[in-house]
Amino acid sequence: MPVGTALLAGPVLMAGYGVVRLVGRAVGDYGPGVWWTAAHLLFLAGVLAFVPVFLGLRRLAGERGGGRVAGEAAAWTGLLGAAAVVVQAVIDLAAGFVSADKEAMSEMFDRVQGAPGVMPLVYTVVPMLFWLGLLALVTLLAFLRRDLVRVWTPVLVLAGTVAMAVSLDLLPVGALCLGVALLPVRRGLSG
Secondary structure, three states: OOOHHHHHHHHHHHHHHHHHHHHHHOOOOOOHHHHHHHHHHHHHHHHHHHHHHHHHHHOOOOHHHHHHHHHHHHHHHHHHHHHHHHHHHHHHHHHHHHHHHHHHHHHHHHHHHHHHOOOHHHOOOOOHHHHHHHHHHHHHHHHHHOOOOOHHHHHHHHHHHHHEEEEEEEHHHHHHHHHHHHHHHHHHHHO
């Protein structure tokens, strides 16, 4: 996926995840089933769309010197976090597929998350590296590539990240913040 497309697709897919999740919960059918599966497939696709974003933005940091090193570190931090989030989404999808109801799915999650190391590696600590890497990368680029990344971009990325961390119900709002933050970058790449 080209970087410009991914800059748009990632936030849109994550917003889609948030909207489908909210609708599924509103109709009282968010557990194993269609709403759960659709939401998590959008989530998985959204996270995967950020892979070319990290790789593309990393290249914008420069070919040499401190910008290159910092860009590499930020991008690989984000990619490590993305890998953890992908594993999380796959576990969530698998639990939804094999569970007959919410109770069975809850028991499945208890077993998986109870395994040593799973919570920090897949659900709490390492997934946060996705957001930390993205924030670090856009902050770096706001200093190094003002022609592509606006000074307010890191603020919007942080606001979106905080919104999603506060409540999963705010996923569409957080994704909108990401989309607005990254849209000028997309325009700059195509211009």
